[in-house]
């Protein structure tokens with residue numbers, strides 16, 4: 352865990368410097384952003400451990416066992432396949448989180464009016480657990496190695512920081528292949544009539560958005576970020592308000 356913290360500090364420092372160089376302003380991250388950054392590091396290892404234990408117990412109970420298909424694959428192919436198909440699973444989860452009830456939880460990720468690299472990790476625990484749990488279910492069922500999972504998590508962390516950072520830029524033609532920072536900034540934007548932009552759900556590969564008709568090519572127009580609801584500013588609001596709204600709707 353110490354190593355993960357060291358890595359987080361180095362990557363965070365590099366992104367803060369890059370944002371400063373780009374904007375000429377030092378943007379300090381909030382205590383809420385720090386909470387999510389630290390919580391993800393502390394909780395990820397025990398979450399994987401207990402979820403793996405649960406899957407092993409339930410699969411021997413149900414009689415469905417993981418396929419060993421990935422065991423013989425090289426680390427590189429495992430990383431690529433996990434990134435590619437994990438992005439499809441993440442795309443499906445993300446679209447579901449933009450529907451009526453799940454939006455209450457995903458709104459926490461969209462609530463900010465100011466983007467920066469640290470916003471990548473801001474998400475309600477229900478959002479993180481359901482999305483990561485679904486991806487990890489497939490990681491377990493296809494016997495991907497823990498090394499490949501660690502590499503993919505590191506790539507996801509850095510790519511997530513880049514997608515949310517103020518150093519956003521477009522990839523030109525490659526916007527049709529990879530989700531550029533500007534494509535993801537568009538996902539966080541408000542369209543006319545304060546309508547949330549339900550486009551660009553993928554994290555890495557634009558192909559999933561193109562395939563399912565949710566791709567929007569970014570342009571250079573300035574964007575307004577946030578949701579059409581009141582901004583959830585405090586940690587208490589971000590963690591409790593989705594739960595109370597969810598209970599009130601039921």
Ligand SMILES: [Zn+2]
Nearest residue numbers: 445457461538
């Ligand atoms: Zn979203």
Ligand SMILES: [Zn+2]
Nearest residue numbers: 460471515539
């Ligand atoms: Zn985002």
